[in-house]
Amino acid sequence: xxERIHDEVERVKAAGASAPKPGRDPVNQPMIxxxxxxxxxxxxxxxxxxxxxxxxxxxxxxxxxMIQVWTMGGLHGQRxxxxxLGLMLRLxxxxxxxxxxxxxxxQTYHRYLHPGEQVSMHTTLEDVVGPKQTGLxxxxxxxxxxxxxxxxxxxxxxxxRVLKFAPRPASPDRSAVxxxxxxxxxxxxxxGTAAGELRVQHCPTCGRLxxxxxxxxxxxxxxxxxxxxxxxxxxxxxxxVHHHPPVPGxxxxxxxxxxxxxxxxxxxxxxxxxDPATVHVGMSVQLALTKIDDELTLPFWRPAS
Amino acid sequence: xxxIADKAAIVGIGATEFSKDSGRSExxxxxxxxxxxLNDAGLAPADVDGLVTxxxxxNTEVAVARELGIPSLExxxxxxxxxxxxxxxxxxxxxxxxxxxxxxxVCYRAFNERSGYRYGQVSSALASAPTSSGIDAxxxxxxxxxxxxxQVAMIAQRYMHVYGATSEDFGRVSVVDRKHAAxxxxxxxxxxxxxxxxxxxxxxxxxxxxLLDCCQESDGGVxxxxxxxxxxxxxxxxxxIIRAAAQGSGSDQFVMTSYYRDALTGLxxxxxxxxxxxxxxxxxxxxxxVAVLYDHFTPFVLIQLEELGFCPRGEARHFIxxxxxxIGGRLPLNPHGxxxxxxxxHGMNGIAEGVRQVRGAAVNQVxxxxxxLVTAGTGVPTSGLILGAA
Numbered sequence: 001x002x003e004r005i006h007d008e009v010e011r012v013k014a015a016g017a018s019a020p021k022p023g024r025d026p027v028n029q030p031m032i033x034x035x036x037x038x039x040x041x042x043x044x045x046x047x048x049x050x051x052x053x054x055x056x057x058x059x060x061x062x063x064x065x066m067i068q069v070w071t072m073g074g075l076h077g078q079r080x081x082x083x084x085l086g087l088m089l090r091l092x093x094x095x096x097x098x099x100x101x102x103x104x105x106x107q108t109y110h111r112y113l114h115p116g117e118q119v120s121m122h123t124t125l126e127d128v129v130g131p132k133q134t135g136l137x138x139x140x141x142x143x144x145x146x147x148x149x150x151x152x153x154x155x156x157x158x159x160x161r162v163l164k165f166a167p168r169p170a171s172p173d174r175s176a177v178x179x180x181x182x183x184x185x186x187x188x189x190x191x192g193t194a195a196g197e198l199r200v201q202h203c204p205t206c207g208r209l210x211x212x213x214x215x216x217x218x219x220x221x222x223x224x225x226x227x228x229x230x231x232x233x234x235x236x237x238x239x240x241v242h243h244h245p246p247v248p249g250x251x252x253x254x255x256x257x258x259x260x261x262x263x264x265x266x267x268x269x270x271x272x273x274x275d276p277a278t279v280h281v282g283m284s285v286q287l288a289l290t291k292i293d294d295e296l297t298l299p300f301w302r303p304a305s
Numbered sequence: 306x307x308x309i310a311d312k313a314a315i316v317g318i319g320a321t322e323f324s325k326d327s328g329r330s331e332x333x334x335x336x337x338x339x340x341x342x343l344n345d346a347g348l349a350p351a352d353v354d355g356l357v358t359x360x361x362x363x364n365t366e367v368a369v370a371r372e373l374g375i376p377s378l379e380x381x382x383x384x385x386x387x388x389x390x391x392x393x394x395x396x397x398x399x400x401x402x403x404x405x406x407x408x409x410x411v412c413y414r415a416f417n418e419r420s421g422y423r424y425g426q427v428s429s430a431l432a433s434a435p436t437s438s439g440i441d442a443x444x445x446x447x448x449x450x451x452x453x454x455x456q457v458a459m460i461a462q463r464y465m466h467v468y469g470a471t472s473e474d475f476g477r478v479s480v481v482d483r484k485h486a487a488x489x490x491x492x493x494x495x496x497x498x499x500x501x502x503x504x505x506x507x508x509x510x511x512x513x514x515x516l517l518d519c520c521q522e523s524d525g526g527v528x529x530x531x532x533x534x535x536x537x538x539x540x541x542x543x544x545x546i547i548r549a550a551a552q553g554s555g556s557d558q559f560v561m562t563s564y565y566r567d568a569l570t571g572l573x574x575x576x577x578x579x580x581x582x583x584x585x586x587x588x589x590x591x592x593x594x595v596a597v598l599y600d601h602f603t604p605f606v607l608i609q610l611e612e613l614g615f616c617p618r619g620e621a622r623h624f625i626x627x628x629x630x631x632i633g634g635r636l637p638l639n640p641h642g643x644x645x646x647x648x649x650x651h652g653m654n655g656i657a658e659g660v661r662q663v664r665g666a667a668v669n670q671v672x673x674x675x676x677x678l679v680t681a682g683t684g685v686p687t688s689g690l691i692l693g694a695a
Binding site: 178179185186211237238239242250256268276299 | 426
């Protein structure tokens, strides 16, 4: 995918500037009037001929910041087929970078425009950088340069940069989950989840199964314990639906179930792939061991299939 | 009768204002509360030879002693397990006084629990502690169960399933607390009663708990002065006798996550406290005139009523249904408004209310109070007191 993006970027760059796109109307007073009114700009040189001449102009001038206005496409405007920005947006939409945010807009004005002047604009693709990991998600910075001309004379330019990005998935970063402390008495459990097993402590002396585990059997006092592998099936003994406050590594709302295993012990786990409204005491669930990263595999549960 | 029953008395209570942002240090809150309690007792800092607080309190006994100008301490002690420590601080004081180890012991608790470190949030520090508690937390926090509301909700859900209790049953506790707080000028929710409908429409925190099932978070401090019954007779306030004081922890006990016992519908540690209280004082539930029950979350008030023997298991919802918990009812509950209504000072403000009720000096005074039952934090190893008139 990245290679296809680079190829297309090079092709568009090599094609150079798009064909000049003429503005729909020449620079005109009614549009200036609307614009200064909307922005509350009271500078008289945009509306009063005498004031403009007193300021050294040859009559009324257009506000420089209106430069984009003169070549806008109108309500139903279409980008020209050779517009580099349009080509880039389509490229990244197709590649899954479906969201956009403008990050830079730097305009340079070479001279004032006067009513009656016909403005055109052409665009070149300056640069494309990516993929970058951003706060919004992975994306590409696309930089274009617009040049406005009257005849052959450049009158204004704009460097414009957007971030085309793939929005972060709605689920949070599960690796942010709070980590268990691992020590002598519980290492077998967490080694088990990493190995794909749900291990339950077993007393080799009296046969008691126990969760959470500990270093000494409360039934017979034996201090040497081993474990058995649970089948990974159980029922919901109780549960909660957590709405507030946020919990690291979890997406609100989420369900935590106290699962009674077939083997007879109880164990807490997040219940996933379920509509919280359908969870009930007695519901059959099955283990869904989920690797968070190389150091942690968590026992999640899901409705039994 | 136990060796400490009727040996010690509460002779002074003190508190700061209860707020959401005290604007001052926790140590200052502690010092203010202790000084207020000593003033109430008619005692001076130089009379104090013992200090007791919670292991969770951020103010050391020596720091508090310095601020108060207490010249020497001969007894200092701390109690574990969050709000479960509340009544046990008074038990420590009573034991020290009864054995002659100390003469005047002040129990205190002060924090900026709302504007500073909030217990209602997920405690990542607890989950990563290299201790047995940290190991225990590893069976719940990584699974997403990491707030007190969630920890209580797990038991509440099972309790509802087994006994048919409803969210409205929980809500009645909240409504009565807020009714009492509404007429207590020291309560944060003074003048702000709620209806059961408002409880039901409040947002979910952790199902099955609504926002209004969860107590507020508060800044503030409370202190309690304990001395011998003999010395109490020479002090200005009518002595409030410590008729019984007990701690309790149950089988297969965890802190907030005792989910692996046979049933998940009780608070056995509170049952253990209750049995000792009745035995020490030679009293029974029907002798209690006011109950100050720890109410950080409403469901555990119902379960406490059952564990303490006020009603059979599963029947608390019937016990409370007809206004029994209101002033004038069979068992007036938390006349100060409880932690849901007055303030969350980890149960210590409830002990102060118990003292006022015995003195006959409470803002929402119950008539003819001979015995007040006070309990500490629930879901954790806990404690309780029976206070009575001399």
